Amino acid sequence: MRTRLAALLVLTLAGCGTTSRTSEHAIDPRQTPTWSSDDERFFLHGSMGSEFVPERMYRAFFKTYPDLYPGGDLSAYGVIYEPGKSWPIGFSRRETPHLASLPSIGLNCAACHVAEVREAPDRPPRRVIGPPATFDVYSWVGAMAVSMARTTEPENMVAYLAHFMGRDVSARKDAIMAAVREDPFTSKGMAPNSLHDIPAADLASDDPVVVARATLKLLYNMRTSLHLPEQLPPPVPVIPGPGRTDAFSVVAATVLGLPARFDAPVKYAIPWNLDRRTWVHWDGNNRDPHARNIGASLGLGAPSTNGGSLLDFELVRRQTDLTQVIRPPRWPWSVDDSAAARGEKHYRATCASCHDGVPESERLHALDRIGTDPNRARLFDAKMADGNNRALASLTVKGYRHGDAPYRATGAYWAGELDGAWARSPYLHNGSVRTMGELLTPPAKRPRSFRRGSTVYDKAALGFVDEGAFVLDTTIAGNSNAGHDYGTDLAEDAKRDLIEYLKTR
Numbered sequence: 001m002r003t004r005l006a007a008l009l010v011l012t013l014a015g016c017g018t019t020s021r022t023s024e025h026a027i028d029p030r031q032t033p034t035w036s037s038d039d040e041r042f043f044l045h046g047s048m049g050s051e052f053v054p055e056r057m058y059r060a061f062f063k064t065y066p067d068l069y070p071g072g073d074l075s076a077y078g079v080i081y082e083p084g085k086s087w088p089i090g091f092s093r094r095e096t097p098h099l100a101s102l103p104s105i106g107l108n109c110a111a112c113h114v115a116e117v118r119e120a121p122d123r124p125p126r127r128v129i130g131p132p133a134t135f136d137v138y139s140w141v142g143a144m145a146v147s148m149a150r151t152t153e154p155e156n157m158v159a160y161l162a163h164f165m166g167r168d169v170s171a172r173k174d175a176i177m178a179a180v181r182e183d184p185f186t187s188k189g190m191a192p193n194s195l196h197d198i199p200a201a202d203l204a205s206d207d208p209v210v211v212a213r214a215t216l217k218l219l220y221n222m223r224t225s226l227h228l229p230e231q232l233p234p235p236v237p238v239i240p241g242p243g244r245t246d247a248f249s250v251v252a253a254t255v256l257g258l259p260a261r262f263d264a265p266v267k268y269a270i271p272w273n274l275d276r277r278t279w280v281h282w283d284g285n286n287r288d289p290h291a292r293n294i295g296a297s298l299g300l301g302a303p304s305t306n307g308g309s310l311l312d313f314e315l316v317r318r319q320t321d322l323t324q325v326i327r328p329p330r331w332p333w334s335v336d337d338s339a340a341a342r343g344e345k346h347y348r349a350t351c352a353s354c355h356d357g358v359p360e361s362e363r364l365h366a367l368d369r370i371g372t373d374p375n376r377a378r379l380f381d382a383k384m385a386d387g388n389n390r391a392l393a394s395l396t397v398k399g400y401r402h403g404d405a406p407y408r409a410t411g412a413y414w415a416g417e418l419d420g421a422w423a424r425s426p427y428l429h430n431g432s433v434r435t436m437g438e439l440l441t442p443p444a445k446r447p448r449s450f451r452r453g454s455t456v457y458d459k460a461a462l463g464f465v466d467e468g469a470f471v472l473d474t475t476i477a478g479n480s481n482a483g484h485d486y487g488t489d490l491a492e493d494a495k496r497d498l499i500e501y502l503k504t505r
């Protein structure tokens, strides 16, 4: 139930502008020692059962609404395009029954959990699994919602159909517009959460009016699976930007019917060494990987109609099993060994008591002790845990067996392993501290804002450079960079040594 992305709407392209990138570098095989090349292909492009837009419709959106899709593709949303592939990393394509069985496009785990790192703007990128992607899911889903809403307007439908059908439809303009005005949302007489049966032949018809009517039904099925309302909701108070989303607020609002403030954006969390952990998420609230990922799939577009029985659980199982065995990435550049040896002593003295070899139950640290932004830890309270557990228990997804209380409320934050710490930038659960150097700076002296979205890495400070179209303003509640002041009183050379040591983890 992680992400009912549907409610995450932004009506502008604020925060976009990350340029299109092409990745040539393969993943370091030490990150995925047990994967076959087919596993890797499946992780990057395979389905998690959540396709929600027919490919042909999506391409027609690109042409009809160039303001939402500059350059005619998804580059504006921080995705990674690869040579020879039509869709970016993290996008899947599959024939989807409730979308007239058309080949349709959806997201998978890799959209948020694969990143690129480069030494300099002109150097080729390295692909790394686990660090938060630069993908801006909020703006991206907002563009989808706006495209869908616009297409239920008569004039736009005419323009859209010309692109979808690949020919001039102006002779039938009045009839198309009349058909749209008659029933733009096609929800009359539909039971909640039910779906239209759409004959593929209607979408292949030569008659633009027949195609218009079928398109409206498609849009209805898409809205239902994405839990989108007919009218666009207002923008959220804290715009997440690249690499973050307020997943549990979305779940609260759209699945559980609980009040949600949308003020707790978090960094996409980091899926390393999962087979060695019991509880995951920033507050350690979940212990059932299948439950977690079924939630992600239903949230990202698989229809929850009939208890989610249309969901292909085998796809979710395979994505989950692959994710359980991803290892942290090694520092790809050189290290000063003697500085690292000195730094290890500081690490042992100042950091290891919380971050190393600590039993699971003691990984959680209360808000008043750790002092970082409280919104995310407070958001997931007992009501949320109970609501999520109930929602999961009511599912009838074939092959999925509901475990005992997959969710709990902790009200605290998790001190994760610091292996691969360099690639966790920007730091903290809300991604509010850009570099390790800044994390080791007293909170009051940390920069109040920085830019996000760049893949260029600052090797000395340990973090992505201060570039990108999105500005993360840490003075907004939910974005606070306060707290976690450990190691901030070390001498400057001790901090440098500690940072050198962290590169070796």
Ligand code: HEC
Pocket: 002, 003, 048, 107, 108, 109, 110, 111, 112, 113, 137, 244, 245, 247, 248, 266, 267, 268, 269, 270, 271, 272, 274, 279, 280, 281, 282, 283, 293, 296, 297, 300, 316, 319, 320, 323, 376, 416
């Ligand atoms: C739209 C972006 C997005 C997609 C797609 C996505 N996730 Fe995540 N993932 C997140 C966010 C955000 C969190 C943190 C949630 C929180 O704790 O509030 C997260 C957390 C996790 C965690 C917990 C890691 C930790 O250190 O606690 C795992 C594991 C994970 N995701 C795996 C997956 C898998 C497997 C899939 C595909 C089935 C997937 N994710 C799809 C955004 C995404």
Ligand code: HEC
Pocket: 270, 282, 347, 350, 351, 352, 353, 354, 355, 363, 364, 365, 370, 372, 373, 413, 414, 415, 416, 418, 421, 424, 425, 426, 427, 428, 429, 430, 439, 484, 486, 487, 488
């Ligand atoms: C008292 C326990 C404690 C100590 C001591 C401690 N940490 Fe942490 N650390 C945490 C907790 C809890 C979090 C999660 C806080 C959050 O995300 O809001 C965290 C988060 C982090 C993160 C962010 C991880 C990410 O994915 O963004 C880094 C990096 C980190 N700590 C490094 C250090 C270093 C380096 C030291 C020693 C100088 C240290 N910590 C000392 C408890 C501790």
